Amino acid sequence: MTRDAPRQKICFLLRVDPDRIGDYLEGHETVWPAMLEALRDSGYRNYSIFVDESGLIVGYLETDDFEATLAAMSATEVNAAWGRHIGDMFLPVDDARPVGRVVPLRQAFDLDSALDSVTT
Template sequence: MIRNAFTMKLKPGFEAEYKKRHDEIWPELSKLLSDSGIHEYSIFLDEQTLTLFAFQKLEDGFEPSKIPNDPIVKKWWAYMADIMETNDDNSPVETSLREVFFME
């Protein structure tokens, strides 16, 4: 498995709504992510900066280019666009993070 981490940004005042939407994540989206090779997906919120820190484990051979083209993902992005910083296609603005330490 490959460990992957990135940040995103929440708009002010939407902390509770962001959590609510993820507590009610669509089953078809969860299935798509899992079937695509994404496991142990966690998102943490820094409440002072509204930075979202995401961590996930990806199966070896995970193909990231498939996810953005799926209609379920596009629908989720549109659903989340009002509460997050997004790109023109509604995808969240993500900043990849480089791993500098790991301890098992």
Template sequence: MIHKGFKMKLYDGMAEEYEKRHNELWPEMKDMIHEHGGKNYSIFLDKETMVLYGYIEIEDEELWAKGADTAINRKWWDFMADIMETNPDNSPVSEDLHLVFHLD
């Protein structure tokens, strides 16, 4: 199992909307995450900086990366683009974090 951490950034005032959209996560998006090896997925928000910290366990980096090219994932990116920093293709601006400690 690969433990993957990353960070993204919300626009000011969008914390409640971000949480609402994730509480209503589309079933097709949940299925895509699982089909591409994602498990135990959590996202945390630092309200002072509006930085999101994500954690997910994945089976395989290559399988996980293929999820980005699915139609449902692209639709999700488009849906989220108005509330967070994104790249020109509407993918979230995301920076991988280096794992320095893990305890099961």
């Protein structure tokens, strides 16, 4: 299996106040159309967010250039408005990650890459 341009796979952790999980989930059931368009236009692909009952959030996205995607998204007015809308729901994940800031996790394994290495 060969892939065209490799995309960066980004996984990150955030934490929402457990008392605000309902608000967080409700907000994500009806994400503003302008926000959805900004995410797409900024380079977010295959973007998913998962939440557990403790408030731990695991996000995943694919993009061609993560730094450029973040910069493009940060430059949008809708991103600032969304941040004001949900920003007070976040808590620190740990001492290494700023509150509400996406810090990618290190990828330890990728099945497609591993399969590519043994089939070529």
